[in-house]
Amino acid sequence: MAELSSWNELPLGGTVGPADSPRPLTGGWRTGEVPAADVSRCVNCLLCWIYCPDSAIVLEGETFTGFDLDYCKGCGICAEVCPADAIAMVAE
Amino acid sequence: MSDLQLLTGGEAVAHAMRQVDPDVVPVYPITPQTPIIQTFAKFVADGKARTEIVNVESEHSAMSAAIGAALAGARTMTATSSQGLALMAEVVYIAASMRAPIVMALGNRALSGPINIHCDHSDSMLIRDSGVVQLFAENAQEAYDLTLIAPRLAEHPDVLLPVLVCQDGFTITHSAEPVALLPDEAVPRFVGDYCIPHPVLDVARPTTQGPFAMPDYYFEFRRQQAAAIEAALPAFEEVAAEFALVAGRRYGVVEEYRLDGASTAIVALGSSAGTVKDVVDELRDAGEAVGLLKIVSFRPFPAAAVAHALANVETVTVLDRADSPGGAPPLRAEVAAALYGSGCELRGSVYGLGGRDLHPTDIRAVYAGGNVSHIGLRGASCHA
Numbered sequence A: 001m002a003e004l005s006s007w008n009e010l011p012l013g014g015t016v017g018p019a020d021s022p023r024p025l026t027g028g029w030r031t032g033e034v035p036a037a038d039v040s041r042c043v044n045c046l047l048c049w050i051y052c053p054d055s056a057i058v059l060e061g062e063t064f065t066g067f068d069l070d071y072c073k074g075c076g077i078c079a080e081v082c083p084a085d086a087i088a089m090v091a092e
Numbered sequence B: 001m002s003d004l005q006l007l008t009g010g011e012a013v014a015h016a017m018r019q020v021d022p023d024v025v026p027v028y029p030i031t032p033q034t035p036i037i038q039t040f041a042k043f044v045a046d047g048k049a050r051t052e053i054v055n056v057e058s059e060h061s062a063m064s065a066a067i068g069a070a071l072a073g074a075r076t077m078t079a080t081s082s083q084g085l086a087l088m089a090e091v092v093y094i095a096a097s098m099r100a101p102i103v104m105a106l107g108n109r110a111l112s113g114p115i116n117i118h119c120d121h122s123d124s125m126l127i128r129d130s131g132v133v134q135l136f137a138e139n140a141q142e143a144y145d146l147t148l149i150a151p152r153l154a155e156h157p158d159v160l161l162p163v164l165v166c167q168d169g170f171t172i173t174h175s176a177e178p179v180a181l182l183p184d185e186a187v188p189r190f191v192g193d194y195c196i197p198h199p200v201l202d203v204a205r206p207t208t209q210g211p212f213a214m215p216d217y218y219f220e221f222r223r224q225q226a227a228a229i230e231a232a233l234p235a236f237e238e239v240a241a242e243f244a245l246v247a248g249r250r251y252g253v254v255e256e257y258r259l260d261g262a263s264t265a266i267v268a269l270g271s272s273a274g275t276v277k278d279v280v281d282e283l284r285d286a287g288e289a290v291g292l293l294k295i296v297s298f299r300p301f302p303a304a305a306v307a308h309a310l311a312n313v314e315t316v317t318v319l320d321r322a323d324s325p326g327g328a329p330p331l332r333a334e335v336a337a338a339l340y341g342s343g344c345e346l347r348g349s350v351y352g353l354g355g356r357d358l359h360p361t362d363i364r365a366v367y368a369g370g371n372v373s374h375i376g377l378r379g380a381s382c383h384a
Helices: A047-051 A077-081 B009-020 B034-045 B059-072 B082-097 B122-126 B140-154 B186-191 B218-230 B232-247 B272-285 B303-309 B330-339 B360-367
Strands: A033-037 A057-060 A063-067 A087-091 B003-008 B024-027 B052-055 B077-080 B103-108 B133-136 B163-168 B176-181 B254-257 B264-269 B290-295 B297-299 B315-320 B345-351
Touching: A033 A063, A047 A057, A047 A077, A077 A087, B003 B009, B003 B140, B009 B034, B009 B077, B009 B103, B009 B140, B009 B163, B009 B176, B009 B186, B024 B034, B024 B059, B034 B052, B052 B059, B059 B077, B059 B082, B077 B082, B082 B122, B082 B218, B103 B122, B103 B140, B133 B140, B140 B163, B140 B176, B140 B186, B140 B232, B186 B232, B218 B232, B232 B297, B254 B272, B254 B303, B264 B272, B264 B330, B264 B360, B272 B290, B272 B360, B290 B303, B303 B330, B315 B330, B330 B345
Parallel strands: B024 B052, B024 B077, B077 B103, B103 B163, B133 B163, B264 B290, B264 B315, B315 B345
Antiparallel strands: A033 A087, A057 A063, B003 B176, B133 B297, B254 B290
16 A cells, blocks of 8 residues: 555545556455356347446447456346346356 | 616526526525526526526435536536525535535525524524635625626635525515626626536546545545635635726625724624624714724635734624524634734624614614623623
């Protein structure tokens, strides 16, 4: 941890920029289940991308390609909302 | 040149808002503020301002929306009174902490209870320590002028805080007087473009705003806020000097009225200063050495200017239109701190709660040496 700043060194009102905070990989919070995709069934509706609370759905342009497991916490919302049964939660 | 119109304080402030033409006004109606937003909403409906008025469901939401708009990059104004400010209070603190330069018109009104719609300053004093700037107008003209000064002060790079322009409910908000308006085209030139350091909608520079602060940082953020509001004193003088070039009317953080050689002075906020001035004129004509110190900026409190203005006065009476049950009334406490060690005799009277009138005879009695704890109160007694 860097040295604590003095009051007159702080950003105005506590504004935080992209470089100002550490970026811990929160995927380590998963507790045993991880999403797996059958891309052949995917209709690319992107509901998983809309619902994912951790922005862990990876797109190429506007096409679903998989998951960012550095940030996926294994909540299973993507598998739940997928209308094509293209996502399943599997043991990690 | 100036265009003189017969306007209430509420209408005058609505004209100031029309001329500033803020981007967003989230607002909820409440007496005695309502004429401000009612008049302004008509200007918007008639196409005389391009403002997005957000009709929110409460004052808590009004200030919340105002923070979002102001930090997104939109010049934002709102208005409220009394219970509305009380409901808003939680979010007012956050607006100050997030350094959102929101301008708010306050029609000062007594806080419940008992419920009352008339003027006193208890609503202002409720948010005394929130970190927002509070300017008090004496009349409709000052309410208009301070509303034009306010955006410049709020958005000043050393300040970046909410600024409240306080006008006494009914006494100013609903009383018509001749008001000199600036030409419409002069106002945008004076207020300039809205500019804040980190607009949230600046996608090229993404930011998180309003983060959590633990014991290791909260104290530092509070100190930063204190420095910002202290900077509002010199910033006010700077903006007021520019305003004087445009309007020909010069404001200070205090107004010294016939204090030269005065042995007895009154200190007051708001419309009562006008009544006191009349009595001062009358007594000066009769050869008495009396004067008035009007506080324009209550927050930040101009302690040095107060001490300087009252340096040679023997007896000072502070008139408070708000009480602090169990403690010193707020204005008296500030003046006492500013004058500590000066040797003058300091007195104080609470007056006008819930809209009770302050009469010239009451003020004459103060100048005559009467020392009453509560002016105009039935059963009032003199200080021991």
